[in-house]
Amino acid sequence: MRALFKEARPGAQLIEVPEPTPSHGEILVEVMATSICGTDMHIYNWDAWARSRFPAPMVFGHEMTGKVVQVGPGVNPDMVKVGDHVSAETHVACGHCLQCRTGRKHICKNLRILGVDMPGIFAQYAVIPAENAWVNDPDMPWEVASLQEPFGNAVQTTLAGPGVSSRTVLVTGCGPIGLMAIQVARASGASLIIATDPNETRLHKARELGADLTLDPRSTDVVKAVYDATRGDGVDTLLEFSGNQAAIRQGFQSLTYGGHASLLGIPAGAIEFDLANDIVFKAATVTGISGRKMFETWYQVRELVTRGKVDLRAVISHHVPMTHFEAVFEAVRAGNAIKPVMLPQEV
Template sequence: MEKKTMKAIVKDKRAPGATLKEVPIPEIGDQEVLIQVKATSICGTDVHIYAWDEWSQSRVNPPYVFGHEFSGIVVKKGKYVNNVEVGDHVSAETHIVCGHCPQCLTGQAHICANTQIIGVDRDGCFAEYVALPAENMWKNDPELPFDVASVQEPFGNGVHTVLAGDVAGKSVAIIGCGPIGIMAVGIAKAAGASQVIAFDLNEYRLDLAKKMGATTVVNASKENPLEVAKKLTNGHGVDVVCEMSGHPVAMNQGFKMVTNGGRVSILSLPVKPVEIDVTNDIVFKGITVQGITGRRMYETWQQVSGLLGSGQVDVKPIITHHFPLEEFEKGFDLMLQGKCGKVVLHP
């Protein structure tokens, strides 16, 4: 008899926490595939939803299955699906886009005005199975380990942020060493940055940044980030700043440490409006400021595959913990305490 239900982590009420439940295995449409999830990793966004902060209260509608980073195997496909086959190893682009807004029509689908995000706006992958549009599938090399394949989506955020401009031969500051910040360190190094300076308050994560190739790590509670940046760049300031922290103080420091004509790319999501000295830190410096969301579809995915497949970036040091799906609370506790890199759950 065919299995009808599956284990899933459900955000079941408008309060902190989540529950492991048996739920129906999703049905698929004609242009969808059903994937058996082999590995799924916890993202900062999932932690926001789990902790039930202001952002998640305004955005998500429990009860539903959350989670959006995963790798798995296609076990069923709709009748109009021809880009993947049953048995293929896959991950997914998590932005489900409309295909007909001005952004989608001009090669900028990652900022589609009608985006639905897996595990935020619809059921996600903290489960044994997930159903998704076939066009969102990214085929993985079967040799790629499932845990590594599951972190390609956040790795893509790091790639998009770092490679949104030229970094070869330039000094790069990574502000905030959460998992994506740590990945960004390895990406900047692989892209030929002359130096990669990583800033955080968490020694555990600064140590991981060092392992990923940071030329200097700075604990901002013990050293003045601006003085360090100035000293390391002969007083000129940093060429490229990647803001991954979302903290107003750190963000301001990023704008102050960037050199005249430099670039500040912001991936972080501050929970409240941040005050920036636009006159002195943006206009008079003539800098480029970029908001980074998602991954360029599918240019970033090709860069992700290239960097991981070639071994130029090894994400293994970042994947610090593995748990069965049932022990998801341990993973979320580690994320909330900042005592981990990437946490992978196995259904």
């Protein structure tokens, strides 16, 4: 089969590799659509994080959907069977640590991630644990189904804590997950949504998807603009997706006293932060977000998508065969793509 193979250097190769075989408790999926994540870009670029984490050489990628073509021994047919259309929950939990045994598999302390710690899905066929398969409605478009995993990050971030209903919201970072979060906040009844990003294309898309006010931090005093828009109170909720130190500071400075912050963005390293004034004296509540709750968030995702509350196709910027992978990875790196979808079965 064709697969994107990653060696210990920048870039990737589309090569022929043996088709995998499912072992006990696993399924083999014919991959119909995959999407590119920020994590994949770290691996593709072979940056310091990737060098310290990714066990090259190996197939990478983790956001996917496809058809089950084979099940290994020990798979419960009531859970998943041949012919099912599935997406993958990419966090593979151990099942026996404290977190797993207390209903928090998404933060398993022995967590492995598809395409990061174990072979991935940028391929024509992929093996995943059966318990990580999410069975989709058969009429869900492949490209939509492939985005449910990252969309789950947006859902958990937005709905954490008190949620956003009737609350003012600041979204820092309008990459694909930030843009998805804007849709979730709008569908959940946020009273005001403000979004920040230095990319005008992304700000334009944020306005299309429901942001009431968009701010370019390169030309705008973000904190002043937020306070002006909220009658001097600041926002009730901060949704942080950028991982950028300046944006994080602006977000917390814009947060009202007693507000709630959900943090998904990952800084490149340690950052300086005014803990006393921005959290302690504000009595702010801060929630770190790691992936999706297994599988509470997936049920929320399904309702939002299948009932038309959000349109995941709105964040897709490219539909290309996997043979065109170099062009879309370069488009992402240059800031000229939002969410590319690759189709492994097309040439």
